[in-house]
Amino acid sequence: MDPSVEPIRGLDLGVAHSKLLLRTVSDVRSNAELQHAGVADGETKKMNMCQAVNDAMRTVLATDETSVVFGEDVAFGGVFRCSVGLAEEFGRERIFNTPLTEQGIAGFGIGLAAMGHTAIAEIQFADYIFPAFDQIVNEAAKYRYRSGNEFDVGGLTIRTPCSAVGHGGHYHSQSPEAFFAHVPGLKVVMPRSAVQAKGLLLSAIRDKNPVVFFEPKILYRSAVEQVPVDDYELPLGKAEVLKPGKDVTVVGYGSQMYALENAVQMIERDMPGVSCELIDLRTILPYDIDTVMESVNKTGRLVVAHEAPRTQGFAAELAAEVQERCFLRLESPVQRVCGLFVPHPLVFERMYMPCAVRVYEAIKNSLSY
Amino acid sequence: MLRTAATNVLRQAKPARSAVFQYSYSMWSWLQKPKKEAPSGGVTATGSSASGSGAEQVARTMASAAGEETVTFEFCDKTFEGYNIEAPSQTTTLTKSDAIALYREMQMVRRLEMAADSSYKHKLIRGFCHLCTGQEAVPVGIEQALTKDDAIITAYRCHGFTYMRGAEPVGILAELMGRKGGVSQGKGGSMHMYAHNFYGGNGIVGAQVPLGAGIAFAQKYNNEKTCTVALYGDGAANQGQVFEAYNMAKLWDLPVLFVCENNKYGMGTAAGRAAANTDYYTRGQYIPGIRVNGMDVLAVRHAIAYAREYATSGKGPLVLEMKTYRYGGHSMSDPGTTYRTREEIQHMRSTSDPITGYKARILEAGIITEEEIKSIDKSAKKLIDEALAKAKAIPEPPASDLWAHVYKEGSDIPYLRGRVPEETHYYNVD
Ligand SMILES: Cc1ncc(C[n+]2csc(CCOP(=O)(O)OP(=O)(O)O)c2C)c(N)n1
Ligand SMILES: [Mg+2]
Numbered sequence: 098m099d100p101s102v103e104p105i106r107g108l109d110l111g112v113a114h115s116k117l118l119l120r121t122v123s124d125v126r127s128n129a130e131l132q133h134a135g136v137a138d139g140e141t142k143k144m145n146m147c148q149a150v151n152d153a154m155r156t157v158l159a160t161d162e163t164s165v166v167f168g169e170d171v172a173f174g175g176v177f178r179c180s181v182g183l184a185e186e187f188g189r190e191r192i193f194n195t196p197l198t199e200q201g202i203a204g205f206g207i208g209l210a211a212m213g214h215t216a217i218a219e220i221q222f223a224d225y226i227f228p229a230f231d232q233i234v235n236e237a238a239k240y241r242y243r244s245g246n247e248f249d250v251g252g253l254t255i256r257t258p259c260s261a262v263g264h265g266g267h268y269h270s271q272s273p274e275a276f277f278a279h280v281p282g283l284k285v286v287m288p289r290s291a292v293q294a295k296g297l298l299l300s301a302i303r304d305k306n307p308v309v310f311f312e313p314k315i316l317y318r319s320a321v322e323q324v325p326v327d328d329y330e331l332p333l334g335k336a337e338v339l340k341p342g343k344d345v346t347v348v349g350y351g352s353q354m355y356a357l358e359n360a361v362q363m364i365e366r367d368m369p370g371v372s373c374e375l376i377d378l379r380t381i382l383p384y385d386i387d388t389v390m391e392s393v394n395k396t397g398r399l400v401v402a403h404e405a406p407r408t409q410g411f412a413a414e415l416a417a418e419v420q421e422r423c424f425l426r427l428e429s430p431v432q433r434v435c436g437l438f439v440p441h442p443l444v445f446e447r448m449y450m451p452c453a454v455r456v457y458e459a460i461k462n463s464l465s466y
Numbered sequence: 467m468l469r470t471a472a473t474n475v476l477r478q479a480k481p482a483r484s485a486v487f488q489y490s491y492s493m494w495s496w497l498q499k500p501k502k503e504a505p506s507g508g509v510t511a512t513g514s515s516a517s518g519s520g521a522e523q524v525a526r527t528m529a530s531a532a533g534e535e536t537v538t539f540e541f542c543d544k545t546f547e548g549y550n551i552e553a554p555s556q557t558t559t560l561t562k563s564d565a566i567a568l569y570r571e572m573q574m575v576r577r578l579e580m581a582a583d584s585s586y587k588h589k590l591i592r593g594f595c596h597l598c599t600g601q602e603a604v605p606v607g608i609e610q611a612l613t614k615d616d617a618i619i620t621a622y623r624c625h626g627f628t629y630m631r632g633a634e635p636v637g638i639l640a641e642l643m644g645r646k647g648g649v650s651q652g653k654g655g656s657m658h659m660y661a662h663n664f665y666g667g668n669g670i671v672g673a674q675v676p677l678g679a680g681i682a683f684a685q686k687y688n689n690e691k692t693c694t695v696a697l698y699g700d701g702a703a704n705q706g707q708v709f710e711a712y713n714m715a716k717l718w719d720l721p722v723l724f725v726c727e728n729n730k731y732g733m734g735t736a737a738g739r740a741a742a743n744t745d746y747y748t749r750g751q752y753i754p755g756i757r758v759n760g761m762d763v764l765a766v767r768h769a770i771a772y773a774r775e776y777a778t779s780g781k782g783p784l785v786l787e788m789k790t791y792r793y794g795g796h797s798m799s800d801p802g803t804t805y806r807t808r809e810e811i812q813h814m815r816s817t818s819d820p821i822t823g824y825k826a827r828i829l830e831a832g833i834i835t836e837e838e839i840k841s842i843d844k845s846a847k848k849l850i851d852e853a854l855a856k857a858k859a860i861p862e863p864p865a866s867d868l869w870a871h872v873y874k875e876g877s878d879i880p881y882l883r884g885r886v887p888e889e890t891h892y893y894n895v896d
Contacts, residue, residue, distance in 0.1 A: 170734050173805065196704035196740040197671055197732055225670065228705070264592035266655050268669035407883065437868070438882050443593055443655045444644035445868040448885060455885050 104363045104457055112319045112355045117339055119292050119322045130337070134296065136325035144324040147317035149291035150179045150256070153298040154217060156328050158187045161215050163252070164302070166192045168202060168219030176221055177258055177317050203229035203255065207237050210252035210307070217302060223259035223311060224268040230276070237307040238282030251305035256298070258314035259287070260352050260404050261450060266443035272351070272405040272436070277309045278382040278414070284333060285382040287311040287351040291322040296331030297379060304333055313352035336385035338392070342374035345398040345463055348389060348415065350378040353402050353451065360456035364464075371464065381411055389415065390422050397428035398463045402451050407435035429466030432459040527562065527833060534561045537833050545765045549747050551754035551784070554772040558764055562833045564610060568763045569828060570842050571609075572602040572821045575626040577850040578635055582625060582642055582656075585854065586798045591642045595656040596623045600793035603820035604727055605630045607766025608695055611774060615690065617681050619665040619674045620697035622657035623727075623792075627697075631661035635853035640860045647860035651867065672698060672705025675724065679711045682722035682783075693721040693777040695770070701732020703746050712750045712783070719782030723773050724750065726785070727760065729792045734805040747787035760788030761818045764827075791818065866891070 100107055112118070119125050122141050131137040144152060157164045166180055172194045174181030184192040195202050199220055206216040220226045226233070233255065241249035261270045277285045284306050288294040294312065301308040339354070340361065349357045354377050361373040374392050378384055393399050399419055401412035416431035434451040442449050527537040538559040546553035579597040586595050598605070605626035608618070620627050628638055633649045641648025642656050649659050650667075659667040665681060668674040678696025685692045698708060703726050715722050726746040730737050737744045747755030758769040766788060773784045791814045795802030802811070828834050869882050869891040878893035 173734050176733070194735055194739060196735075197701040198704050198706065200706055228670070228672075228707075266593040266669075267658070269594060437884070439868060439872050442653065442868060444652055444862055445865070448865060448868055458886060 102454075104367060104454065105359075108359065108362060108366075110355075110359050110453060112316060112352070115355050115358055117354060117358055118290055118320060122323050125292075125323050125325060128292075130296075130331060131292070131325060131329065134325075134329040134331070136327045136329040140326040141323040142326050143321060144291045144295075145316075145318050146288070146291045146294045146312070146320045147177055147179050149295040149322075149324050150298060150312060150317075151181060151183070152324065152326075153295045153302070154180060154183060155186070156295075156299060157215065157217070157302050158183065158191065160328070163213065164191070164215035164217060165209070166217045166219070167195050167206070169197055169221045170194055171219050175219060177314060179256070179312075179317070180219070199225050199228040200232055203232035204236065206253050206255065207232060207240070207250050207307075210237075210250035211240065211248050213252065215252045215302060216250075216254070218253070218255045220255060220257040222269055222314075223257040223273050224271045226255075226257055226273060226309075229255075233277070233283070233307070233309065234280050238280045240282075241306075242282060249305070250307045253307040254298075254302045254304075254310055255308070256310045256312060258317070259311040260313040260315060261441070261446060262315045263446060264443070265441070265446075267440055270441040270446070272311070272403065274309075274311055274381050274403075275405055275409065275411045275414075278384075278411055280382075282306070283382060284308040284380065285311070286333060286380050287313065288379065289313075289351055289354040289377050290316065290320045291324050293331060293377075293379065295324055296329050297333070299328065300330040300333050303330065308333075311351065315352050331379075333380045334383045334385055336379060336388040337377045338374065338388065339377055340373070340375040342372035342396065344371045344373065344396055345400060345460055346374045346376060346389065346392040346396045347400045347402075347456070347460065348376045348378060349402045350381060351404070353404055356451060356453045356456055357402055359453035360460055363453065363457050364460050368461075368464070373460065384415070386415075386418055386422070389419060393419055393423045394426045397426050398466075399423075399427075400432045400434060400456065400459050400463055402434040402456055402459075404436050404451060406438045407433050408438045410435050429463045432463050434459045527831065534563065535833075536561050537565050537831055539764055539827070539831070541762070541765060541768070545759045545762060546769060547747070547757040549745075549755040549757075549785075551756065551776075553756060554769050558768040560610075560764075560767070565828055565831075566834055566838075566842075568606055568610060568767065569821070569824055569834070569839070570846065571606045571630065572763060572824065573843055573846040574635070574849065575602040575606060575629055576821060577846045578625060578629055578638060581635075581639060581850050581854045583794070583798070585639065585642060590858065591656065591798075592644060593655050594622070595642065595798045596796065597794050597798075598623050598626045598792065600814065600819070601727060601729060601760070601790045602626060603763035603766050603824075604697075604725075604760050604788050604790055607763040608725070608770050611767045611770035612695070613692065614663060615692045616774070617663045617665060617678075617685070617692070617694040618697070619668070619678050619681065619694065621668050621671060621674055621699060621702060623699075624657065624659050624667040627664060628659040628661050628667065631664035633659065633661040633664075635850055636856045636860075639854050639857035643857060643860075644862060645857060645860040646863040646867075647857070652863045653867065653871070672702040672707050674698065675702070675705075675708045676711040676714070678722050678724070679715045679720055682715065682720040682777075683718065685721055686718075691778045693723055693774050695723045695725055697725045697727055699732055700726060700728040700730065700737040700744070700746060701735065701740060703749065704732075704740055712753055712785070715783040716750070716753050719780065721777040721780075722783045723770070723777055724753070724783060724785045726787045727790055728787050729790050731792070731796070731805065733796045733800070736805065745787070747785055750783070750785035753783050753785050755785035755787065757787045757789065760790035761820045761823065763820055763824050869893075 171180045172184040206218040209216040260272045288297045412433040579599045609630035637649040644652045657669045682694040747757040759765045881892040884890045
């Protein structure tokens with residue numbers, strides 16, 4: 098984005114300049130959630146999100162004998178290097194390459210998990226999860242229910258890199274979380290940073306339900322934090338208030354959080370006295386309606402954003418739920434800032450994206466309604 | 467068309483000359499005992515001993531019925547292998563101009579990929595870009611065995627096929643750069659290119675294969691004497707839908723040729739690490755198959771002609787495996803050297819290159835001179851350079867194109883929201 102244009106005016110944008118990241122050890126020490134998890138005072142290590150994902154898998158492999166990691170090219174480290182070194186450390190029987198067979202990968206993982214094992218599958222790009230869609234939606238999600246709790250696939254976690262990187266085009270950019278958020282029996286998670294990725298992935302792997310874990314691939318290298326070396330879990334189904342505010346609630350997840358952060362910075366600079374509450378949903382299913390509701394009851398305004406197309410996107414669910422629960426508190430219609438309703442475009446990605454400027458406009462609309 | 471211009475120069479082929487020629491079979495070197503490598507280019511007029519027959523083969527030239535001079539080449543032993551079907555014959559005859567066109571087109575495809583490579587490195591291409599350098603004999607050989615009414619569908623490694631199906635290099639290069647003048651109007655990019663009876667350019671590995679069966683069904687339904695070539699890689703061969711497509715195709719005896727381009731790797735995974743059976747030509751089980759030396763353009767052409775005849779005569783599908791090799795990485799972001807050695811790549815380049823090998827062969831056969839070869843090489847470079855310059859000058863599509871082609875024009879949903887309310891795109895406004 099051109100930093101000279103309105104309303105950016107020289108603001109440093111994006112994850113590289115984000116204040117949401119725990120860049121120093123003292124950021125970790127003072128983080129309430131990490132304190133609660135008991136790791137705030139322990140050793141930390143500088144990691145990007147890719148390394149944090151790797152660290153989470155290493156932690157599980159070292160503590161859970163039944164755990165295995167598999168997917169296309171994962172034994173070599175995977176295309177994004179998330180599983181690098183694991184095969185060497187834990188053996189090729191536990192970290193192995195599968196053929197190119199997404200439906201097979203998912204189905205295989207379901208069978209493995211049904212035996213009570215911990216199956217950590219990688220689908221190379223979220224765009225390639227659709228051949229596995231049937232297995233995830235029809236087999237994984239319904240196994241417990243349809244067997245009257247006799248069988249389950251709680252040990253299954255499917256990790257998959259998602260979202261835009263600037264040039265991915267139609268099949269290396271999509272954010273398909275809403276498809277899965279429509280399915281009872283699944284959990285759907287998307288972290289925003291390294292610390293979050295480690296804690297949430299550990300929870301996802303140990304959760305007794307099948308989890309689809311989306312990793313915004315643009316953050317693999319760019320989101321660098323001091324990450325606790327110890328084993329810790331961050332709660333699923335719990336949103337995080339990243340910044341308290343009184344006038345408008347701004348909600349998102351994944352890499353979109355950085356566009357939201359920038360939009361909030363611009364609003365607060367341009368509209369003195371206004372303060373925005375910024376919330377990272379983190380888990381998309383089951384989502385933390387209570388935290389969002391509490392915030393909207395205070396601010397009276399809600400802006401929701403995600404990269405996936407707006408029509409039938411997850412923001413619609415949140416907007417509907419909030420209007421039902423907070424109707425009398427709302428000062429303005431819920432605003433959604435999302436990807437456009439077109440296939441994820443190659444040359445037009447910048448137009449497609451729910452960038453900070455668009456979020457800024459939406460917050461303004463919400464405030465001035 | 468560019469190609470006709472270039473052909474004319476070469477039509478004045480020299481008078482026939484008998485030449486002793488045998489193709490060096492170095493492509494199979496990894497299957498066979500190591501043998502002496504030929505000094506430069508790897509192909510010699512006398513060939514290697516790999517054919518096993520020991521007999522020297524002759525390339526004969528003569529006049530065809532239509533008066534055009536033809537040339538006959540013999541293949542050596544391991545060129546084809548049949549599975550539940552007799553392998554294609556060991557000789558092939560084609561007109562001299564076709565023989566020369568094969569060379570020219572392979573050179574054009576290579577030049578095109580070189581231009582793509584450099585454009586990518588100059589940051590003119592965004593997104594993914596998969597080159598077919600090393601595999602040129604496959605698109606070139608297939609095209610000459612088909613008619614323009616036959617259909618082709620493949621995966622993302624599609625530049626060569628797009629060109630061979632008749633797209634102009636400028637349209638391909640412009641597409642790579644996301645320009646309005648691209649073959650997909652700048653909206654597809656490297657992986658999504660199309661042409662007449664060329665159904666793409668598909669990003670989801672394996673997804674194109676059942677489409678091939680559907681296309682072939684329509685051909686059969688229309689009583690056309692045409693077929694569809696559905697291509698996929700050795701990696702893609704493991705996707706379940708490939709087998710679903712096989713079954714439908716055989717069940718209904720569809721005129722579809724399933725062609726596996728076995729370049730030994732699917733991204734970083736060697737074929738043998740992903741497939742329980744790497745004889746891809748046998749993987750149709752109840753569908754006969756043919757393994758082909760995919761580094762030999764004449765073999766590809768000959769096998770496809772044979773297979774086309776089979777499929778269009780109502781006998782149903784075939785599975786062909788083209789043994790080939792990609793020189794570069796999987797895509798531009800893969801150096802291609804972490805899962806295979808530099809020596810392996812170098813060895814393939816120096817012993818099995820489809821262009822070098824074929825050049826030696828046609829020179830040996832006496833249907834072209836060194837001078838003519840040089841002039842083809844030069845003109846290929848020039849044509850691609852010109853196309854690249856033209857492509858660079860083409861603008862990106864206008865913003866309004868963002869909303870075009872989501873639905874059929876006129877049947878669109880009423881509007882698509884823009885970034886801001888003023889930008890909302892309304893369809894059907896009179
Ligand atoms: C469904 C799906 N899964 C994974 C990918 C990522 N991917 C793209 S190409 C490729 C390897 C394919 O290898 P192969 O079929 O041998 O074709 P080649 O690249 O060698 O031409 C993979 C894993 C994809 N595009 N689609
Ligand atoms: Mg391959």
